[in-house]
Amino acid sequence: xxxxxxxxxxxxxxxxxxxxxxxxxxxxxxxxxxxxxxxxxxxxxxxxxxxxxxxxxxxxxxxxxxxxxxxxxxxxxxxxxxxxxxxxxxxxxxxxxxxxxxxxxxxxxxxxxxxxxxxxxxxxxxxxxxxxxxxxxxxxxxxxxxxxxxxxxxxxxxxxxxxxxxxxxxxxxxxxxxxxxxxxxxxxxxxxxxxxxxxxxxxxxxxxxxxxxxxxxxxxxxxxxxxxxxxxxxxxxxxxxxxxxxxxxxxxxxxxxxxxxxxxxxxxxxxxxxxxxxxx
Amino acid sequence: xxxxxxxxxxxxxxxxxxxxxxxxxxxxxxxxxxxxxxxxxxxxxxxxxxxxxxxxxxxxxxxxxxxxxxxxxxxxxxxxxxxxxxxxxxxxxxxxxxxxxxxxxxxxxxxxxxxxxxxxxxxxxxxxxxxxxxxxxxxxxxxxxxxxxxxxxxxxxxxxxxxxxxxxxxxxxxxxxxxxxxxxxxxxxxxxxxxxxxxxxxxxxxxxxxxxxxxxxxxxxxxxxxxxxxxxxxxxxxxxxxxxxxxxxxxxxxxxxxxxxxxxxxxxxxxxxxxxxxxx
Numbered sequence: 001x002x003x004x005x006x007x008x009x010x011x012x013x014x015x016x017x018x019x020x021x022x023x024x025x026x027x028x029x030x031x032x033x034x035x036x037x038x039x040x041x042x043x044x045x046x047x048x049x050x051x052x053x054x055x056x057x058x059x060x061x062x063x064x065x066x067x068x069x070x071x072x073x074x075x076x077x078x079x080x081x082x083x084x085x086x087x088x089x090x091x092x093x094x095x096x097x098x099x100x101x102x103x104x105x106x107x108x109x110x111x112x113x114x115x116x117x118x119x120x121x122x123x124x125x126x127x128x129x130x131x132x133x134x135x136x137x138x139x140x141x142x143x144x145x146x147x148x149x150x151x152x153x154x155x156x157x158x159x160x161x162x163x164x165x166x167x168x169x170x171x172x173x174x175x176x177x178x179x180x181x182x183x184x185x186x187x188x189x190x191x192x193x194x195x196x197x198x199x200x201x202x203x204x205x206x207x208x209x210x211x212x213x214x215x216x217x218x219x220x221x222x223x224x225x226x227x228x229x230x231x232x233x234x235x236x237x238x239x240x241x242x243x244x245x246x247x248x249x250x251x252x253x254x255x256x257x258x259x260x261x262x263x264x265x266x267x268x269x270x271x272x273x274x275x276x277x278x279x280x
Numbered sequence: 281x282x283x284x285x286x287x288x289x290x291x292x293x294x295x296x297x298x299x300x301x302x303x304x305x306x307x308x309x310x311x312x313x314x315x316x317x318x319x320x321x322x323x324x325x326x327x328x329x330x331x332x333x334x335x336x337x338x339x340x341x342x343x344x345x346x347x348x349x350x351x352x353x354x355x356x357x358x359x360x361x362x363x364x365x366x367x368x369x370x371x372x373x374x375x376x377x378x379x380x381x382x383x384x385x386x387x388x389x390x391x392x393x394x395x396x397x398x399x400x401x402x403x404x405x406x407x408x409x410x411x412x413x414x415x416x417x418x419x420x421x422x423x424x425x426x427x428x429x430x431x432x433x434x435x436x437x438x439x440x441x442x443x444x445x446x447x448x449x450x451x452x453x454x455x456x457x458x459x460x461x462x463x464x465x466x467x468x469x470x471x472x473x474x475x476x477x478x479x480x481x482x483x484x485x486x487x488x489x490x491x492x493x494x495x496x497x498x499x500x501x502x503x504x505x506x507x508x509x510x511x512x513x514x515x516x517x518x519x520x521x522x523x524x525x526x527x528x529x530x531x532x533x534x535x536x537x538x539x540x541x542x543x544x545x546x547x548x549x550x551x552x553x554x555x556x557x558x559x560x
Binding site: 168227237238244251252253254256280 | 536
């Protein structure tokens with residue numbers, strides 16, 4: 001019986017100076033899909049609908065990068081170092097070729113891995129993310145602060161404001177998403193430390209302030225599926241369009257009336273799209 | 281029993297100097313959704329899945345504008361005149377408020393109607409379309425010619441090249457779409473005349489060559505759902521993004537691995553999105 005999001009065992013593996021935690025879903029075999037996480041996220045923060053949907057046809061691997069959640073070491077303050085750690089993790093598991101699924105910060109890391117080790121990567125999903133130097137990305141600190149203030153005032157989870165649009169439909173999808181994140185009760189991961197959050201925010205801010213790399217993006221020749229909601233305030237949606245336009249072999253999926261977490265709001269539709277993309 | 285795409289009677293109504301043909305689907309009552317057609321299209325060229333899907337909850341009206349199909353009169357060679365005729369048609373039917381669904385050329389007409397008569401319009405769906413002066417729109421003649429050449433060489437319908445992406449998945453969706461268009465056998469419409477096609481191409485070319493109206497678009501304050509495939513070669517996808525960015529109250533839906541007919545390729549998903557948009 002293949003493991004699911006609900007019951008996947010938490011495993012560990014040593015990379016360089018740190019022991020990373022990870023979980024595996026779905027049947028082993030074929031090119032695995034390695035998921036790269038967002039700011040503050042640990043193993044339990046992936047949407048079970050999305051992961052189990054993809055794991056129905058693919059070997060899925062989620063992990064906490066260095067310093068994150070229950071993983072050891074100090075979280076580095078640059079996307080390039082996070083990418084080097086991700087490569088070390090993939091190689092430690094013995095994989096010669098993987099698909100990458102990067103969400104938000106994880107999408108920055110995925111772009112970097114694809115450039116550093118093009119032959120290690122087959123296909124890439126870039127969700128709720130953008131290119132280095134992309135518009136509005138370096139405002140992450142202010143956006144977070146605004147969302148936490150609203151969340152406090154309205155007694156809601158900050159993800160209601162960060163991941164979903166203000167409409168009734170999107171807010172309802174936000175409730176459902178947050179409930180799904182609580183489905184797994186046993187063997188939950190450790191929350192991120194302040195050091196990790198600070199280092200991740202620094203890494204994101206630097207990524208947003210970097211030179212705009214249209215030429216660099218052209219070097220990512222892998223098939224890429226770019227996806228987002230149409231009202232992302234964390235990595236503004238224009239960045240998904242910019243990725244689609246600059247990457248030589250990209251597809252674009254934009255969901256209406258949805259924010260940064262559009263792929264969670266439309267999890268079923270997005271699973272279909274992702275399975276098609278990975279299969280073709 | 282409400283009429284469906286398959287069995288809706290063809291009716292006529294007089295506007296100014298011409299008698300126009302139209303059909304009505306779904307239950308009467310509420311704000312009707314008036315569909316504005318694309319280049320060369322007649323009543324039978326709408327996707328039954330899309331129309332019946334929307335007609336499950338809305339009164340749907342399709343019509344041939346002046347000179348098109350079995351409608352009388354000469355097709356005008358400008359979007360503004362087509363919009364004036366569309367307004368005359370809506371008013372002749374006695375409606376004080378309608379939703380507009382404009383696909384491609386019909387989306388140009390919808391924008392013009394919304395500007396000429398803002399109070400006549402509640403909500404607007406703009407699919408496979410773009411703003412006046414939008415990138416690549418005036419190349420329509422060359423794009424058509426290329427598609428007809430490919431269609432001849434590969435013994436396929438030109439819509440395979442005009443409406444769908446080259447991928448196996450999209451081409452298969454094209455087969456299914458073309459089959460759906462043949463579901464209705466009785467009381468089919470007349471094909472467009474050469475005069476109509478020439479006038480429509482002239483209107484589209486002039487629209488594409490017009491000044492870019494970012495300021496004008498800001499005046500369309502209606503809720504708008506903008507939709508397209510990610511690889512539209514007729515009204516390039518960047519135009520959908522430009523509409524979404526310029527319109528003050530817009531949502532954006534982009535379907536991956538899909539062309540100008542992305543809303544037909546993903547008809548079920550798009551019906552869901554449209555019903556949500558019209559209901560909220």
